[in-house]
Amino acid sequence: MAARDAGEVDALILASSGLDRLGEAHRISERISPERLCPPLGAAIIALQCRIDDEETKKVAALLHHPATAAEVIAERTVLQGMGGFCNAPLAGYCTTDKSGLLIVRDMVFTLDGATAIDVRHSGEDPVDTAKELCRRLD
Template structure:
Protein backbone atom coordinates (compact mmCIF):
# COMPACT_ATOMS: atom_id res chain seq x y z
CA UNK A 1 0.00 0.00 0.00
CA UNK A 2 1.23 3.47 -0.85
CA UNK A 3 -0.15 6.51 0.95
CA UNK A 4 0.81 10.08 0.16
CA UNK A 5 -0.50 13.33 1.59
CA UNK A 6 -1.44 15.52 -1.37
CA UNK A 7 -3.43 18.50 -0.17
CA UNK A 8 -4.61 20.28 2.95
CA UNK A 9 -7.79 22.30 2.77
CA UNK A 10 -8.11 24.86 5.54
CA UNK A 11 -11.24 26.92 5.22
CA UNK A 12 -11.31 30.46 6.61
CA UNK A 13 -13.67 29.28 9.33
CA UNK A 14 -11.46 26.41 10.41
CA UNK A 15 -9.01 28.40 12.54
CA UNK A 16 -6.24 26.21 13.93
CA UNK A 17 -8.24 22.97 14.06
CA UNK A 18 -6.20 19.84 13.41
CA UNK A 19 -6.99 18.63 9.87
CA UNK A 20 -8.80 15.35 9.39
CA UNK A 21 -7.01 12.94 7.04
CA UNK A 22 -9.31 11.48 4.38
CA UNK A 23 -8.17 8.28 2.64
CA UNK A 24 -9.10 7.94 -1.01
CA UNK A 25 -8.08 6.21 -4.23
CA UNK A 26 -6.01 8.34 -6.60
CA UNK A 27 -8.25 8.24 -9.68
CA UNK A 28 -9.77 11.49 -10.91
CA UNK A 29 -13.26 10.28 -9.98
CA UNK A 30 -12.24 9.11 -6.49
CA UNK A 31 -10.35 12.34 -5.76
CA UNK A 32 -13.22 14.47 -7.07
CA UNK A 33 -15.88 12.79 -4.94
CA UNK A 34 -13.59 12.74 -1.91
CA UNK A 35 -12.84 16.44 -2.34
CA UNK A 36 -16.59 17.13 -2.50
CA UNK A 37 -17.07 15.28 0.81
CA UNK A 38 -14.07 17.07 2.34
CA UNK A 39 -15.40 20.49 1.31
CA UNK A 40 -18.91 19.67 2.58
CA UNK A 41 -17.47 18.51 5.90
CA UNK A 42 -15.38 21.66 6.29
CA UNK A 43 -18.38 23.83 5.40
CA UNK A 44 -20.56 22.05 7.97
CA UNK A 45 -18.04 21.84 10.81
CA UNK A 46 -15.21 24.30 10.16
CA UNK A 47 -12.69 21.45 10.40
CA UNK A 48 -10.09 21.31 7.57
CA UNK A 49 -9.63 18.06 5.68
CA UNK A 50 -6.63 16.76 3.74
CA UNK A 51 -6.70 14.00 1.14
CA UNK A 52 -4.40 11.00 1.49
CA UNK A 53 -3.99 9.00 -1.73
CA UNK A 54 -3.95 5.23 -1.28
CA UNK A 55 -3.17 2.66 -3.96
CA UNK A 56 -5.53 -0.34 -3.95
CA UNK A 57 -5.29 -3.78 -5.52
CA UNK A 58 -7.93 -2.82 -8.07
CA UNK A 59 -5.89 0.23 -9.12
CA UNK A 60 -2.64 -1.69 -9.54
CA UNK A 61 -4.00 -4.53 -11.68
CA UNK A 62 -5.38 -4.51 -15.22
CA UNK A 63 -7.20 -7.80 -14.68
CA UNK A 64 -10.98 -8.01 -14.64
CA UNK A 65 -12.50 -7.31 -11.23
CA UNK A 66 -13.99 -10.83 -11.07
CA UNK A 67 -10.49 -12.31 -11.59
CA UNK A 68 -9.18 -10.27 -8.66
CA UNK A 69 -11.83 -11.71 -6.37
CA UNK A 70 -14.51 -9.11 -7.03
CA UNK A 71 -15.79 -7.43 -3.88
CA UNK A 72 -13.35 -5.35 -1.87
CA UNK A 73 -10.48 -4.89 -4.33
CA UNK A 74 -10.91 -1.10 -4.26
CA UNK A 75 -11.42 -0.72 -0.50
CA UNK A 76 -9.24 -3.19 1.44
CA UNK A 77 -6.08 -1.06 1.46
CA UNK A 78 -8.02 2.07 2.41
CA UNK A 79 -9.75 0.29 5.26
CA UNK A 80 -6.41 -1.04 6.48
CA UNK A 81 -5.02 2.50 6.57
CA UNK A 82 -8.07 3.62 8.51
CA UNK A 83 -7.80 0.82 11.06
CA UNK A 84 -4.05 1.47 11.41
CA UNK A 85 -4.68 5.14 12.19
CA UNK A 86 -2.97 6.43 9.05
CA UNK A 87 -6.17 8.26 8.07
CA UNK A 88 -9.22 9.42 10.05
CA UNK A 89 -11.97 8.79 7.51
CA UNK A 90 -12.43 7.24 4.09
CA UNK A 91 -14.74 7.87 1.17
CA UNK A 92 -15.76 4.95 -1.04
CA UNK A 93 -18.05 4.45 -3.97
CA UNK A 94 -20.67 2.61 -1.93
CA UNK A 95 -21.17 -0.13 -4.52
CA UNK A 96 -17.49 -1.14 -4.10
CA UNK A 97 -17.99 -2.10 -0.44
CA UNK A 98 -18.47 -5.72 0.63
CA UNK A 99 -21.95 -6.23 2.08
CA UNK A 100 -20.56 -7.59 5.38
CA UNK A 101 -19.59 -4.92 7.96
CA UNK A 102 -15.91 -4.39 8.71
CA UNK A 103 -15.07 -4.89 12.42
CA UNK A 104 -13.75 -1.70 13.96
CA UNK A 105 -15.21 0.59 11.30
CA UNK A 106 -18.42 2.58 11.26
CA UNK A 107 -20.31 3.72 8.17
CA UNK A 108 -20.83 7.15 9.65
CA UNK A 109 -22.48 8.97 6.73
CA UNK A 110 -24.24 8.35 3.45
CA UNK A 111 -24.57 11.73 1.71
CA UNK A 112 -27.23 12.58 -0.87
CA UNK A 113 -26.62 10.39 -3.87
CA UNK A 114 -26.21 11.33 -7.51
CA UNK A 115 -28.53 9.98 -10.22
CA UNK A 116 -27.92 6.20 -9.98
CA UNK A 117 -28.86 5.32 -13.56
CA UNK A 118 -26.50 4.02 -16.24
CA UNK A 119 -25.55 6.24 -19.16
CA UNK A 120 -24.65 5.55 -22.78
CA UNK A 121 -21.89 7.45 -24.54
CA UNK A 122 -22.15 6.58 -28.24
CA UNK A 123 -20.64 7.74 -31.50
CA UNK A 124 -22.52 10.32 -33.51
CA UNK A 125 -24.88 11.08 -30.62
CA UNK A 126 -26.74 7.79 -31.05
CA UNK A 127 -29.08 6.22 -28.50
CA UNK A 128 -29.07 2.52 -27.62
CA UNK A 129 -32.00 1.81 -29.95
CA UNK A 130 -30.33 3.66 -32.82
CA UNK A 131 -27.09 1.65 -32.72
CA UNK A 132 -27.13 -0.89 -35.59
CA UNK A 133 -26.80 -4.64 -34.87
CA UNK A 134 -23.17 -5.64 -34.50
CA UNK A 135 -22.19 -2.38 -32.82
CA UNK A 136 -19.37 -2.80 -30.30
CA UNK A 137 -20.38 -1.69 -26.78
CA UNK A 138 -17.79 -1.49 -24.01
CA UNK A 139 -18.51 -2.27 -20.36
CA UNK A 140 -16.70 -4.07 -17.58
CA UNK A 141 -19.73 -4.94 -15.41
CA UNK A 142 -21.35 -8.40 -15.69
CA UNK A 143 -24.67 -6.82 -14.68
CA UNK A 144 -24.56 -4.46 -17.65
CA UNK A 145 -23.34 -7.21 -19.97
CA UNK A 146 -26.24 -9.46 -19.00
CA UNK A 147 -28.92 -6.77 -19.26
CA UNK A 148 -27.63 -5.41 -22.58
CA UNK A 149 -27.65 -8.91 -24.05
CA UNK A 150 -31.15 -9.47 -22.71
CA UNK A 151 -32.42 -6.53 -24.79
CA UNK A 152 -31.85 -8.61 -27.93
CA UNK A 153 -30.41 -5.75 -29.98
CA UNK A 154 -27.62 -7.83 -31.54
CA UNK A 155 -24.86 -5.77 -29.92
CA UNK A 156 -21.31 -7.05 -29.45
CA UNK A 157 -20.29 -6.55 -25.83
CA UNK A 158 -16.59 -5.79 -25.33
CA UNK A 159 -15.04 -6.10 -21.84
CA UNK A 160 -13.17 -2.95 -20.79
CA UNK A 161 -11.44 -1.56 -17.72
CA UNK A 162 -9.76 1.72 -16.89
CA UNK A 163 -10.70 5.15 -15.64
CA UNK A 164 -13.63 7.14 -17.01
CA UNK A 165 -11.62 9.16 -19.52
CA UNK A 166 -9.76 6.15 -20.92
CA UNK A 167 -13.10 4.44 -21.52
CA UNK A 168 -14.58 7.51 -23.17
CA UNK A 169 -11.55 7.75 -25.45
CA UNK A 170 -12.40 4.36 -26.95
CA UNK A 171 -15.65 5.65 -28.45
CA UNK A 172 -15.34 6.34 -32.18
CA UNK A 173 -14.92 10.04 -32.83
CA UNK A 174 -13.34 10.79 -29.45
CA UNK A 175 -10.12 12.82 -29.61
CA UNK A 176 -6.87 11.19 -28.55
CA UNK A 177 -8.18 7.63 -28.27
CA UNK A 178 -8.29 4.42 -30.31
CA UNK A 179 -11.95 4.90 -31.21
CA UNK A 180 -12.42 1.13 -31.49
CA UNK A 181 -15.90 1.08 -29.91
CA UNK A 182 -19.27 2.38 -31.01
CA UNK A 183 -20.31 3.15 -27.43
CA UNK A 184 -19.58 2.59 -23.75
CA UNK A 185 -21.94 2.28 -20.79
CA UNK A 186 -20.92 3.98 -17.55
CA UNK A 187 -22.52 5.17 -14.34
CA UNK A 188 -24.13 8.56 -14.94
CA UNK A 189 -23.03 9.65 -11.46
CA UNK A 190 -19.35 9.30 -12.27
CA UNK A 191 -19.68 11.24 -15.51
CA UNK A 192 -21.55 13.99 -13.70
CA UNK A 193 -19.06 14.25 -10.85
CA UNK A 194 -16.05 14.80 -13.11
CA UNK A 195 -17.79 17.16 -15.52
CA UNK A 196 -18.37 14.74 -18.40
CA UNK A 197 -22.17 14.86 -18.43
CA UNK A 198 -22.12 16.49 -21.88
CA UNK A 199 -20.74 13.23 -23.32
CA UNK A 200 -23.91 11.31 -22.45
CA UNK A 201 -26.02 10.45 -25.48
CA UNK A 202 -28.71 8.62 -23.49
CA UNK A 203 -29.51 8.03 -19.83
CA UNK A 204 -30.77 4.46 -19.73
CA UNK A 205 -34.25 3.82 -18.39
CA UNK A 206 -34.19 1.42 -15.41
CA UNK A 207 -36.89 -0.56 -17.21
CA UNK A 208 -34.17 -1.44 -19.74
CA UNK A 209 -31.04 -1.49 -17.59
CA UNK A 210 -31.58 -1.55 -13.83
CA UNK A 211 -28.70 0.04 -11.85
CA UNK A 212 -26.30 -1.74 -9.53
CA UNK A 213 -27.07 -1.75 -5.80
CA UNK A 214 -25.82 1.54 -4.27
CA UNK A 215 -24.76 2.98 -7.63
CA UNK A 216 -24.25 6.74 -7.38
CA UNK A 217 -23.99 6.66 -3.58
CA UNK A 218 -20.95 7.39 -1.42
CA UNK A 219 -20.03 5.71 1.85
CA UNK A 220 -18.04 7.66 4.46
CA UNK A 221 -16.33 5.50 7.08
CA UNK A 222 -14.36 6.16 10.25
CA UNK A 223 -13.17 4.07 13.17
CA UNK A 224 -15.93 2.96 15.53
CA UNK A 225 -13.82 4.16 18.47
CA UNK A 226 -13.47 7.69 17.04
CA UNK A 227 -16.55 9.35 18.54
CA UNK A 228 -15.54 12.88 17.49
CA UNK A 229 -15.18 12.03 13.80
CA UNK A 230 -18.38 9.99 13.88
CA UNK A 231 -20.26 12.99 15.22
CA UNK A 232 -18.78 15.33 12.61
CA UNK A 233 -19.55 12.98 9.75
CA UNK A 234 -23.13 12.56 10.94
CA UNK A 235 -23.82 16.06 9.65
CA UNK A 236 -23.42 14.79 6.08
CA UNK A 237 -26.02 12.04 6.48
CA UNK A 238 -29.05 11.83 4.16
CA UNK A 239 -31.58 9.41 5.71
CA UNK A 240 -33.52 8.84 2.48
CA UNK A 241 -30.38 7.87 0.57
CA UNK A 242 -29.29 5.52 3.33
CA UNK A 243 -32.69 3.81 3.39
CA UNK A 244 -32.59 3.27 -0.38
CA UNK A 245 -29.06 1.91 -0.31
CA UNK A 246 -29.71 -0.32 2.70
CA UNK A 247 -32.65 -1.91 0.86
CA UNK A 248 -30.64 -2.41 -2.33
CA UNK A 249 -27.63 -3.92 -0.57
CA UNK A 250 -29.78 -6.12 1.67
CA UNK A 251 -31.10 -7.65 -1.54
CA UNK A 252 -27.54 -8.21 -2.77
CA UNK A 253 -26.42 -9.71 0.53
CA UNK A 254 -29.40 -12.05 0.80
CA UNK A 255 -28.68 -13.28 -2.72
CA UNK A 256 -25.13 -13.99 -1.48
CA UNK A 257 -23.81 -12.11 -4.49
CA UNK A 258 -20.95 -9.66 -4.86
CA UNK A 259 -20.36 -6.59 -6.99
CA UNK A 260 -19.28 -8.76 -9.93
CA UNK A 261 -22.58 -10.70 -10.05
CA UNK A 262 -25.33 -9.85 -12.62
CA UNK A 263 -27.56 -8.44 -9.85
CA UNK A 264 -29.36 -5.11 -10.05
CA UNK A 265 -31.36 -3.27 -7.39
CA UNK A 266 -32.81 0.22 -7.29
CA UNK A 267 -34.88 1.82 -4.52
CA UNK A 268 -36.72 5.13 -4.65
CA UNK A 269 -38.61 7.08 -2.01
CA UNK A 270 -42.22 7.77 -3.01
CA UNK A 271 -45.19 9.21 -1.18
CA UNK A 272 -47.51 6.45 0.08
CA UNK A 273 -50.86 6.49 1.82
CA UNK A 274 -49.20 6.73 5.23
CA UNK A 275 -46.20 8.88 4.28
CA UNK A 276 -42.90 8.24 2.50
CA UNK A 277 -42.33 4.67 1.34
CA UNK A 278 -39.57 2.75 -0.38
CA UNK A 279 -40.26 1.32 -3.81
CA UNK A 280 -37.60 -1.33 -4.46
CA UNK A 281 -36.93 -3.14 -7.72
CA UNK A 282 -34.37 -5.88 -8.27
CA UNK A 283 -33.33 -8.32 -10.97
CA UNK A 284 -30.95 -11.17 -11.68
CA UNK A 285 -30.07 -11.83 -15.31
CA UNK A 286 -28.21 -14.73 -16.92
CA UNK A 287 -24.87 -13.53 -18.25
CA UNK A 288 -25.82 -14.51 -21.80
CA UNK A 289 -29.07 -12.55 -21.49
CA UNK A 290 -31.19 -15.64 -22.13
CA UNK A 291 -33.29 -15.41 -18.96
CA UNK A 292 -33.92 -13.16 -15.98
CA UNK A 293 -36.08 -12.75 -12.90
CA UNK A 294 -37.37 -9.38 -11.74
CA UNK A 295 -39.41 -8.31 -8.78
CA UNK A 296 -40.47 -5.32 -6.72
CA UNK A 297 -41.57 -4.54 -3.17
CA UNK A 298 -42.87 -1.57 -1.22
CA UNK A 299 -42.55 -0.73 2.46
CA UNK A 300 -41.67 1.93 5.04
CA UNK A 301 -38.20 3.41 5.13
CA UNK A 302 -37.62 1.94 8.58
CA UNK A 303 -38.00 -1.57 7.12
CA UNK A 304 -35.41 -1.07 4.38
CA UNK A 305 -33.24 -4.08 5.23
CA UNK A 306 -36.13 -6.50 5.70
CA UNK A 307 -37.69 -5.26 2.46
CA UNK A 308 -34.49 -6.08 0.59
CA UNK A 309 -34.22 -9.52 2.16
CA UNK A 310 -37.84 -10.33 1.35
CA UNK A 311 -37.40 -9.35 -2.29
CA UNK A 312 -34.23 -11.44 -2.53
CA UNK A 313 -36.10 -14.44 -1.13
CA UNK A 314 -38.76 -13.99 -3.81
CA UNK A 315 -36.11 -13.87 -6.56
CA UNK A 316 -34.42 -16.99 -5.18
CA UNK A 317 -37.74 -18.82 -5.18
CA UNK A 318 -38.04 -17.95 -8.86
CA UNK A 319 -34.62 -19.31 -9.83
CA UNK A 320 -32.17 -16.46 -9.24
CA UNK A 321 -29.45 -18.76 -7.84
CA UNK A 322 -29.31 -20.80 -11.03
CA UNK A 323 -29.02 -17.65 -13.15
CA UNK A 324 -26.10 -16.37 -11.07
CA UNK A 325 -24.38 -19.75 -11.13
CA UNK A 326 -24.65 -19.89 -14.92
CA UNK A 327 -22.42 -16.84 -15.19
CA UNK A 328 -19.60 -18.20 -13.02
Protein backbone atom coordinates (compact mmCIF):
# COMPACT_ATOMS: atom_id res chain seq x y z
CA MET A 1 0.00 0.00 0.00
CA ALA A 2 1.34 3.40 -0.94
CA ALA A 3 2.07 6.01 1.72
CA ARG A 4 -0.58 8.68 2.17
CA ASP A 5 -0.30 12.38 2.82
CA ALA A 6 -1.56 13.59 6.18
CA GLY A 7 -5.36 13.77 6.21
CA GLU A 8 -5.80 11.43 3.23
CA VAL A 9 -8.18 8.51 3.73
CA ASP A 10 -9.64 5.66 1.70
CA ALA A 11 -13.16 5.97 3.08
CA LEU A 12 -15.24 7.76 5.70
CA ILE A 13 -18.61 7.06 7.20
CA LEU A 14 -20.23 10.32 8.22
CA ALA A 15 -23.72 11.47 9.15
CA SER A 16 -25.32 12.42 5.84
CA SER A 17 -27.49 14.98 7.61
CA GLY A 18 -24.38 17.00 8.46
CA LEU A 19 -23.16 16.95 4.87
CA ASP A 20 -26.66 17.93 3.70
CA ARG A 21 -26.67 20.95 6.03
CA LEU A 22 -23.20 21.97 4.88
CA GLY A 23 -24.29 21.85 1.23
CA GLU A 24 -21.95 18.94 0.57
CA ALA A 25 -24.55 16.28 -0.30
CA HIS A 26 -22.84 15.79 -3.67
CA ARG A 27 -19.95 14.15 -1.78
CA ILE A 28 -22.19 11.34 -0.50
CA SER A 29 -21.60 8.18 -2.51
CA GLU A 30 -24.06 6.06 -0.51
CA ARG A 31 -26.59 6.54 2.25
CA ILE A 32 -26.45 3.42 4.37
CA SER A 33 -29.94 2.30 5.33
CA PRO A 34 -30.67 0.63 8.68
CA GLU A 35 -31.71 -2.43 6.68
CA ARG A 36 -28.11 -2.81 5.56
CA LEU A 37 -26.33 -1.71 8.74
CA CYS A 38 -28.60 -2.10 11.76
CA PRO A 39 -27.81 0.58 14.37
CA PRO A 40 -27.48 0.10 18.12
CA LEU A 41 -30.77 0.36 19.99
CA GLY A 42 -31.24 3.91 21.19
CA ALA A 43 -28.69 5.41 18.80
CA ALA A 44 -29.20 9.05 17.87
CA ILE A 45 -31.82 9.71 20.53
CA ILE A 46 -31.85 13.32 21.62
CA ALA A 47 -33.31 14.00 25.06
CA LEU A 48 -33.70 17.11 27.14
CA GLN A 49 -33.47 17.12 30.91
CA CYS A 50 -34.25 19.83 33.39
CA ARG A 51 -34.77 20.25 37.09
CA ILE A 52 -38.05 18.76 38.27
CA ASP A 53 -39.19 22.14 39.63
CA ASP A 54 -38.23 24.19 36.52
CA GLU A 55 -41.70 24.72 35.09
CA GLU A 56 -40.63 27.35 32.54
CA THR A 57 -38.05 25.04 30.95
CA LYS A 58 -40.56 22.18 30.96
CA LYS A 59 -43.04 24.36 29.02
CA VAL A 60 -40.44 25.22 26.39
CA ALA A 61 -39.22 21.62 26.14
CA ALA A 62 -42.80 20.37 25.77
CA LEU A 63 -43.02 22.30 22.50
CA LEU A 64 -40.29 20.04 21.12
CA HIS A 65 -41.95 16.79 22.19
CA HIS A 66 -42.78 14.45 19.31
CA PRO A 67 -45.18 11.68 20.41
CA ALA A 68 -44.30 9.21 17.63
CA THR A 69 -40.58 9.54 18.38
CA ALA A 70 -41.26 9.17 22.10
CA ALA A 71 -43.11 5.90 21.43
CA GLU A 72 -40.19 4.65 19.32
CA VAL A 73 -37.75 5.49 22.13
CA ILE A 74 -39.91 3.66 24.68
CA ALA A 75 -40.01 0.58 22.42
CA GLU A 76 -36.23 0.58 21.88
CA ARG A 77 -35.49 1.04 25.59
CA THR A 78 -37.97 -1.73 26.44
CA VAL A 79 -36.15 -4.10 24.08
CA LEU A 80 -32.81 -3.17 25.63
CA GLN A 81 -34.16 -3.81 29.10
CA GLY A 82 -35.93 -7.03 28.09
CA MET A 83 -32.81 -8.42 26.43
CA GLY A 84 -30.53 -7.38 29.28
CA GLY A 85 -28.75 -5.01 26.92
CA PHE A 86 -25.90 -2.74 27.83
CA CYS A 87 -23.20 -0.86 25.91
CA ASN A 88 -21.23 -3.95 24.90
CA ALA A 89 -24.14 -6.33 24.33
CA PRO A 90 -24.30 -7.91 20.86
CA LEU A 91 -27.63 -6.26 20.05
CA ALA A 92 -28.79 -3.90 17.35
CA GLY A 93 -32.17 -2.59 16.39
CA TYR A 94 -34.55 0.28 15.98
CA CYS A 95 -38.21 1.22 15.94
CA THR A 96 -40.03 3.15 13.26
CA THR A 97 -43.61 4.33 12.88
CA ASP A 98 -45.38 3.65 9.60
CA LYS A 99 -47.83 6.03 7.93
CA SER A 100 -50.79 4.49 9.76
CA GLY A 101 -49.12 5.01 13.17
CA LEU A 102 -48.17 1.37 13.65
CA LEU A 103 -44.84 0.78 15.42
CA ILE A 104 -42.39 -1.59 13.77
CA VAL A 105 -39.64 -2.83 16.08
CA ARG A 106 -36.60 -4.63 14.70
CA ASP A 107 -33.94 -6.32 16.80
CA MET A 108 -30.85 -8.26 15.86
CA VAL A 109 -29.02 -10.46 18.34
CA PHE A 110 -25.55 -11.72 17.49
CA THR A 111 -23.26 -14.40 18.85
CA LEU A 112 -20.17 -12.90 20.44
CA ASP A 113 -18.04 -13.86 17.43
CA GLY A 114 -20.57 -12.27 15.05
CA ALA A 115 -20.92 -15.50 13.06
CA THR A 116 -24.64 -15.89 13.78
CA ALA A 117 -27.38 -13.29 13.86
CA ILE A 118 -31.07 -13.54 14.60
CA ASP A 119 -33.18 -10.81 12.99
CA VAL A 120 -36.70 -10.39 14.41
CA ARG A 121 -39.41 -7.82 13.72
CA HIS A 122 -42.72 -7.20 15.37
CA SER A 123 -45.34 -4.51 14.88
CA GLY A 124 -48.06 -3.17 17.13
CA GLU A 125 -49.70 -0.08 18.50
CA ASP A 126 -48.34 0.02 22.06
CA PRO A 127 -44.57 0.53 22.37
CA VAL A 128 -44.11 -1.54 25.53
CA ASP A 129 -46.34 -4.45 24.46
CA THR A 130 -44.80 -4.51 20.99
CA ALA A 131 -41.26 -4.55 22.36
CA LYS A 132 -42.03 -7.21 24.98
CA GLU A 133 -43.55 -9.48 22.32
CA LEU A 134 -40.42 -9.05 20.20
CA CYS A 135 -38.29 -10.03 23.23
CA ARG A 136 -40.49 -13.11 23.82
CA ARG A 137 -39.83 -14.18 20.23
CA LEU A 138 -36.10 -13.91 20.81
CA ASP A 139 -36.13 -16.08 23.96
